[in-house]
Structures are given as C-alpha cells and as structure tokens.
C-alpha cells in the first residue's frame with residue numbers, strides 16, 4: 001500500500017481495515033502522520049513487533065535539488081533514509097508492509113510489584129501481542145500493565161497483578177473517555193493497539209516527553225538506574241512506560257541491530273524542570289547503550305550520540321552526498337548531527 005506521507009495513522013488505519021488489511025504495529029496515538037512517525041523511529045510495543053519505520057518498504061523523497069527520488073528496501077541508500085528526521089529531504093509518499101486485518105482485546109492489570117517485574121521480565125513482555133508497563137519508578141512498582149492480545153483469553157492473574165474491572169487511564173485524574181476500549185472487549189487492531197482514541201486529545205495535552213531505547217539485555221540495569229532517580233522525578237513525572245520491540249535494520253532507528261526495551265517518560269509541561277532532570281538520566285542510561293527518541297526531549301549531542309549507532313558515520317556520508325549544501329539543516333540537526 002502506497003500512501004501520501006502526510007496521512008495520519010487514524011485515517012490510514014481505518015481505510016486499511018475497511019479493505020481487509022492491517023499494520024503490524026501502531027503508536028500509542030493515531031493522530032500522528034506517517035512521515036512524522038517514520039522519520040523519528042516511532043514505535044508501539046511487542047517483543048515480535050518492529051518500529052513503524054520498519055514497516056516501510058519504499059519512500060519517495062523530494063531532495064534539496066527539488067527532484068523526487070524513490071528508494072526501495074534493498075537499495076543501497078534505503079536503510080539510511082527512512083529514519084532520517086527530515087535531514088535527507090521531504091517525504092512525499094511511503095509504501096508500507098501490510099498484514100491481513102485482525103482483532104485485539106485489551107486488558108489492564110493493576111499493581112505489579114517490582115520483584116514480580118524483575119523476576120518475570122521476559123514472560124511479562126511476551127505475555128501478549130503488545131505489552132506496556134506504566135510506572136513512576138517509585139515503590140508502587142508497575143501500577144498498570146496494559147496487555148493487548150490476539151488470543152481469545154486473558155490471564156486471570158499476571159504475576160500477582162489482577163485485571164481491572166473499570167476502564168483505566170494511565171494518568172491520574174485524566175478522562176477515561178479518551179482511551180481505547182478495554183475490559184477484554186475484542187475489536188479491530190487500530191481501535192485497540194493505540195492507547196488513545198483518534199476522536200479525543202491524546203494523553204493529557206499539556207506535557208513534555210522523553211524516551212530512551214536500551215538493548216534488551218540492559219533493561220533491568222536500566223530499571224535500577226531509573227528507580228534510583230525516582231525521588232528526583234517526583235513532581236515532574238506524570239507516568240513512564242516500559243515497552244519492547246524487535247530489532248530492525250534502519251541506521252538511525254532506536255532499535256537498529258538489537259532487540260530493544262524502551263523507557264518512555266511523560267513529564268509535566270515544565271520545560272526548565274524537565275531539562276534539569278535529563279542530564280542525570282542520560283548519565284546513567286547512555287552508558288547502557290540507550291538511544292534517545294528523535295521526536296522527544298533529550299540533551300545528548302553529537303559526541304555522545306555517535307558511538308550509540310554503528311552506522312552513524314555512514315549516515316553522515318549519505319547526508320553530505322544527498323544534501324552537500326545542508327539545505328535541510330537547522331539548529332536541531334546542527335546540535336545532533338553537527
């Protein structure tokens with residue numbers, strides 16, 4: 001399926017479903033465009049599920065010379081050109097891998113203790129097609145685990161956590177009308193895989209976000225690190241979400257070359273407070289191989305980012321060849337890419 005790059009997943013997904021097709025994954029919100037999601041390495045969750053970018057089989061880009069270029073999976077420049085944060089040109093059309101449409105049911109489990117999380121981490125992230133664990137890294141542990149499953153049944157107990165009997169929002173006091181159907185009611189993939197309904201404002205609407213992609217084998221050490229900062233995060237954090245994804249081949253993807261566990265942070269909308277916290281977090285996470293999400297808040301610059309990506313230098317060569325006059329450069333790319 002080939003689509004205009006500016007199309008939102010909300011419209012794309014409902015039309016695919018109408019025609020009997022589906023995507024393997026969706027992000028937590030369907031409001032975002034295919035171009036914005038794919039360019040930043042946006043993802044959903046699931047041990048066997050790739051990032052949204054990894055479902056791309058071809059891109060058509062307008063380059064700095066105004067010419068349209070088409071790249072397909074297997075072309076020499078393709079793996080460097082999908083997650084590229086706009087630095088290689090303007091995405092105009094995208095061709096995506098599809099699967100036959102499917103149903104999902106969503107169940108929320110409450111109050112998963114830290115010892116259960118540490119003792120059963122692999123079993124937890126593989127407990128359903130898509131698993132999200134919400135925490136504030138404090139003693140409450142994982143206060144909600146969202147399981148999105150293709151099977152007909154849901155476990156009656158998730159390592160000590162019990163299924164909720166009412167619809168849950170992951171943010172305290174936020175309106176539950178905004179979240180997708182829970183309580184085990186099956187429905188089409190695009191109305192269950194995102195946490196938030198297309199018809200409502202996602203999340204709370206007043207927030208900042210950060211996210212770090214860790215090699216799966218360092219996930220538990222990364223959890224220790226974030227728990228050690230729980231008291232510093234209190235008052236700034238609204239929630240944090242632990243998700244998993246399969247490795248991919250896209251040079252600047254958070255999941256490039258390794259199965260991945262991502263720690264997402266929804267902050268309050270206080271820029272100074274958030275940016276005061278990020279250096280301490282990155283000091284602990286980057287040595288574990290954590291890569292920041294390109295579309296969220298982070299402070300790392302080129303010197304500390306480059307060693308995290310084995311194809312970083314290849315991307316820089318590609319960028320110099322495609323855009324020698326740096327027409328697509330801006331202050332952000334200057335900080336991150338140099």
Ligand SMILES: Cc1cc2nc3c(=O)[nH]c(=O)nc-3n(C[C@H](O)[C@H](O)[C@H](O)COP(=O)(O)OP(=O)(O)OC[C@H]3O[C@@H](n4cnc5c(N)ncnc54)[C@H](O)[C@@H]3O)c2cc1C
Pocket residue numbers: 005006026027028029031032033034035036037039040041042043044084085086087089090091092202203209293295296
């Ligand atoms: C409430 C909320 C929930 C979120 N949930 C998730 C989640 O579950 N998983 C996740 O990974 N992320 C998540 N995000 C982050 C989000 O996916 C990214 O910020 C994404 O980029 C937003 O898409 P957009 O269409 O708004 O992009 P934009 O903000 O429009 O674009 C983002 C960047 O993509 C590039 N870009 C955009 N359009 C083009 C184009 N046509 N050609 C070339 N480059 C282009 C540019 O570099 C641009 O700066 C969430 C964000 C919010 C606010």
